[in-house]
Structures are given as C-alpha cells and as structure tokens.
Amino acid sequence: MEHSIRKKVLRKITYGVYILAVKLDDKYSAATITWVSQASFEPPLLMIGLKKLSNSYKFVIDSKKFSINILNDSQKNMAASFFKNTKYEKGELNGYEIKEGKTGVPVFIEVNSFLECELVKVIEGGDHDIIVAEIKNFENLTGQEVLNLRSTGWNYGG
Amino acid sequence: MEHSIRKKVLRKITYGVYILAVKLDDKYSAATITWVSQASFEPPLLMIGLKKLSNSYKFVIDSKKFSINILNDSQKNMAASFFKNTKYEKGELNGYEIKEGKTGVPVFIEVNSFLECELVKVIEGGDHDIIVAEIKNFENLTGQEVLNLRSTGWNYGG
Numbered sequence: 001m002e003h004s005i006r007k008k009v010l011r012k013i014t015y016g017v018y019i020l021a022v023k024l025d026d027k028y029s030a031a032t033i034t035w036v037s038q039a040s041f042e043p044p045l046l047m048i049g050l051k052k053l054s055n056s057y058k059f060v061i062d063s064k065k066f067s068i069n070i071l072n073d074s075q076k077n078m079a080a081s082f083f084k085n086t087k088y089e090k091g092e093l094n095g096y097e098i099k100e101g102k103t104g105v106p107v108f109i110e111v112n113s114f115l116e117c118e119l120v121k122v123i124e125g126g127d128h129d130i131i132v133a134e135i136k137n138f139e140n141l142t143g144q145e146v147l148n149l150r151s152t153g154w155n156y157g158g
Numbered sequence: 159m160e161h162s163i164r165k166k167v168l169r170k171i172t173y174g175v176y177i178l179a180v181k182l183d184d185k186y187s188a189a190t191i192t193w194v195s196q197a198s199f200e201p202p203l204l205m206i207g208l209k210k211l212s213n214s215y216k217f218v219i220d221s222k223k224f225s226i227n228i229l230n231d232s233q234k235n236m237a238a239s240f241f242k243n244t245k246y247e248k249g250e251l252n253g254y255e256i257k258e259g260k261t262g263v264p265v266f267i268e269v270n271s272f273l274e275c276e277l278v279k280v281i282e283g284g285d286h287d288i289i290v291a292e293i294k295n296f297e298n299l300t301g302q303e304v305l306n307l308r309s310t311g312w313n314y315g316g
Contacts (some may be wrong), residue, residue, distance in 0.1 A: 005297075009228070010293070012174075012271055014172060014306045015195065016171055016172030035195045036171060037193045037194065038168055038193055039284070040207065040285050040286045041316065042284055043284045047197075047205050047207065048219065070171070084175050115167060123200045123279070123288070125290065126197070126200055126201045126202075127173075127199050127200050130290065132288065135164065138164050139167070140167050142165050148172045148306075
C-alpha cells in the first residue's frame, strides 16, 4: 500500500521521451529513456538516470560520448522500438536512419532535435547511476511538438 | 546564433514545476524549480539541479532534508509566488499554508502531492549543483493533473 502510493506520487513527475544512442568501436546501442534533465547552464550539462549495467550504460562508460535524441509527439512507435535490442543494418538502427554527428556519435536523422554529449562523470546512485554530460553539439531539426511520457500512457517511475 | 539554437534544443526537454521547501532552525526557504527527475527505484532517489548559493541551496546543504511539492495544473500563480523571497507568517509561506511532514520538513497542504527527501550527496556541476536525495515519505493529496513547465509559457533551460 505504502509502495503503491509512493509509485503514484513518483509517477507525477513530468518527463519527456528520448533515445540515447552510442557507438563503441563498430557496435551500436540505443535505448529509450526518460530520466533526463538539464543540470547547468554554463557549462551546459545534462544529468541522466541510466540503468546500471544495461548495454547502453556499458557503452556510454567506455565510449565516453553519446547522443540524446528528442522525439516528435508523433514518434511513439520509434520510442517503442528501442525498448528492444539494437540492430544495426545499412545505416539504420532498428529501421531508423542514423548519421554521424559532428562529435562522432550516432544521431537520428528524423527526430525533433538532438544533443551530442560528452561524459563528465558517473555518480553512483541506486539501481541507476547518474550520468553527468556536457553538451558539445546540437541540431534543431523540426519545430514540431515533442513527445512527453504522460501522453504515451507509459510509466517509468515509482 | 549557435547559442540561440542550443537554447532552442535544450528547451525541448520536458519538465514539471515543483516547489522545494526547507526549514533551517526557525527559518524557511521555498523556491520554484523544474530540473527534477527520479534517479533510482531502489533506493528511491531523486536528482535535482539546484542553483549554487541560492538561499534554498544553502538551506538544503545545512538542513540535509527538504520537500518537493508537486503542483496541480491550476497552481501556476502559486509557482510564480516562489520566484520571490520566502516570507513566513502565521503558518504560511508567501500566503500558502504549510504543515510539518513526518520527517520534519515543511510541506504545503494544498498541492497535488509531495515527497519528503533526505540529502544523500551533492555533486559539483556548473552554475547549478546536482542534489541527490532519498525519498523518506510522501503524500498523494489529489488526483488532479499536474502542472508542467511548457504549459506555463515559462522556460528554464538553454
């Protein structure tokens, strides 16, 4: 009962929906995540809660750079496809075209916008660690509304 | 130009609107904040980007506990009132009634819900630090929709 109320309250925190993408040597990993916030204006930092020992977590720790792709509100299906394992084929991850960003990280071509990030530090948390990263490049691709977690009917919190 | 695009992209991150409230000895501080996310399920942790050397920041560091009050979508005026300095008078902060939560932190009576938090660590960031805190108590007060930053027309990011 206690725990179900805690879950209810924690799910009232407001989140977006993002795809983190990372390349290590010739392998890719991409994952849909929600625990993302800016953490400083100068330098421009993000803080990200990332599941410990997930594939993307391991790739981020080793490659030290990654992208955060911000989705349009029409891209719920794209978000869902990155709940699954990442498959690279012919310039696409799980069927979605990528390119190499300025800093060398994989970024998606058909998203709202993206941020290219460089790992600053990893803070030990609980079942997720806190990734602190500096924004090194960015592109604003569309003026569409962004996807927010509440509108998807999904939850990640509690 | 570069900076204005960076601002545009960073403002596409999705946030809620919260009032952080803290008591130190017999003094109170409360501030409207947006950079809040869960950071772990077990233990239940939050990560918060808090402006360095703001009054609330100093109170949190010293008192080591605080509340995060989640607002209803009708409470934009309440959020705006905590852009200003905090005044305590007759059991109210800036005109909004508080009570003492189970863990001794001030919490608002007429909000959507609240989380009582205990400071775990402070991570040095840039112009804001990252406050990592464990959730020690919580109350779910209403089933109303919560206030999100985008709907207010305000921005905090860039």
